[in-house]
Each structure stands twice: as structure tokens, then as C-alpha cells.
Amino acid sequence: MAAVLTRFHDEWCARNEAALGRGVINSAYLTSREILDEDERLTLFSFIASGALMGVVNDLIEGPAFLNTQLFFDPQETEQQNYWHRDVQYLGVPVAEQKRLLREVNVIHFRVPLVDERGLEVVPGTHHRWDSSQEEDVRLARNGCHVWDSLPDTEILDLNAGDLGVFSANMIHRGLYGGNRMAFDVIFCDSNPELLTHLDPMCLPDEDAIADLEDPSAFIRSRKIAAEAAPRRR
Numbered sequence: 001m002a003a004v005l006t007r008f009h010d011e012w013c014a015r016n017e018a019a020l021g022r023g024v025i026n027s028a029y030l031t032s033r034e035i036l037d038e039d040e041r042l043t044l045f046s047f048i049a050s051g052a053l054m055g056v057v058n059d060l061i062e063g064p065a066f067l068n069t070q071l072f073f074d075p076q077e078t079e080q081q082n083y084w085h086r087d088v089q090y091l092g093v094p095v096a097e098q099k100r101l102l103r104e105v106n107v108i109h110f111r112v113p114l115v116d117e118r119g120l121e122v123v124p125g126t127h128h129r130w131d132s133s134q135e136e137d138v139r140l141a142r143n144g145c146h147v148w149d150s151l152p153d154t155e156i157l158d159l160n161a162g163d164l165g166v167f168s169a170n171m172i173h174r175g176l177y178g179g180n181r182m183a184f185d186v187i188f189c190d191s192n193p194e195l196l197t198h199l200d201p202m203c204l205p206d207e208d209a210i211a212d213l214e215d216p217s218a219f220i221r222s223r224k225i226a227a228e229a230a231p232r233r234r
């Protein structure tokens with residue numbers, strides 16, 4: 001799988017020089033046909049639908065659906081600062097709605113680093129509670145704080161190549177740059193049409209590919225929800 005991810009990354013970087021220059025730290029939609037061919041996609045689908053990975057996913061989410069894949073790497077500019085955030089803050093919904101999502105939905109990253117890394121820092125437990133005033137000031141750069149200021153009671157994920165790191169997108173987290181990280185994230189969520197509006201159906205395996213997968217249940221749920229949503233989107 002590493003060879004497929006590396007080829008994707010090299011090609012993605014060649015096509016996205018401008019974005020890299022603007023400081024992006026991740027690519028996404030790896031399983032679409034944009035860059036990878038069918039065999040390469042199947043390599044990723046087989047990993048995502050493996051019994052080993054899905055066993056962990058099923059332990060954490062009841063009836064999980066596949067949402068997306070991402071690669072996280074270091075910014076080009078070595079001085080670039082990181083930023084504490086919760087993914088829900090970018091949905092453009094009011095804080096009350098963000099708090100509801102925090103209580104009610106799961107969006108979880110399953111991270112497999114290609115190289116040993118300490119590339120992610122989290123504030124444990126924050127997927128179950130809202131920010132302290134200090135956390136909120138830092139996360140939103142208020143009251144003289146920066147989004148990269150240190151926070152108390154954090155934990156850095158210390159991962160070796162091939163490990164599996166798991167974190168909720170709802171928690172307060174930030175990337176840690178400078179260690180030459182290259183991490184493959186597979187993101188699963190509840191089978192909730194509201195969450196799957198962010199799914200690109202082009203990233204899903206077709207029926208033939210699904211037939212060969214060990215545990216395609218998350219892909220099947222996403223395909224069903226995407227198919228039900230398609231008429232409404234037209």
C-alpha cells in the first residue's frame with residue numbers, strides 16, 4: 001500500500017504546486033479515479049475494508065460509513081505554524097449546532113503513518129465536552145491568543161510506521177510539523193446522511209470491487225446513503 005500512497009502523493013504534489021505554496025498540509029479523495037488507476041484503488045479499498053481495520057472501526061462506531069481518505073504531510077515552509085481546531089468549527093454552523101454535533105455524531109480518523117511520527121497532538125476527552133475558556137481563546141485566536149499556543153493536558157500520538165492511531169475529528173487537535181510526517185487517514189462516521197453530504201461518491205468502490213472485499217459494510221452503507229441522496233441533489 002505504501003507504494004500506492006507514495007505515487008499518489010508525488011503526482012498530487014506535481015499537480016498542486018500552487019496549493020503547496022499556500023501552505024496546505026493535506027490531500028484528500030485518494031480513492032477517486034483522479035490520480036489512481038483501478039488496481040491502485042483496489043489496494044486502498046482492500047486495506048480500508050480489511051477485517052483488521054474494520055474490527056477496530058466497528059468497536060468505535062455502530063454501523064460505520066466510509067467518509068473519505070486524506071494524506072497528512074508537513075508544510076513546505078518550515079516556519080509555518082500549526083493550528084488547534086475541531087473539524088466542526090469549519091462547517092459554518094452556529095456554536096450551539098457545533099455543540100449538538102459534538103454530543104451526537106462520530107467522525108473518526110484512523111491514521112496509519114508511513115514513517116515513524118509524532119505528528120498529531122490532541123486534548124484528550126474534548127470530543128465529549130466543550131472547550132475551557134483557555135482552549136476556546138486559543139482555538140479561536142481570541143483575547144491575545146494564537147491558534148498555535150500551547151494548551152495544558154495534551155497528548156502527542158507517538159506512532160511508528162504501520163501503527164494505527166485513532167482520534168475523533170470532534171476533539172481539539174493540531175498537526176505537529178517538522179518531523180517529515182506522511183500519514184494516511186481513513187475517516188469513518190455514523191451512517192448519517194447529514195454527515196455524508198461531505199462524501200464524494202466517486203471515492204466509493206463499484207459493485208464488482210465490493211464483491212472481493214473482506215468487510216465492505218462501511219462502503220455499502222455509504223453507497224446506499226449516497227444513492228438515496230442523489231435524486232435530492234439533482
Ligand SMILES: O=C(O)CCC(=O)C(=O)O
Pocket residue numbers: 025072087109119120169173174175176
Ligand atoms: O495532522 C494534522 O495536521 C491534523 C489533522 C487535522 O487537522 C484534521 O484531521 O482535521
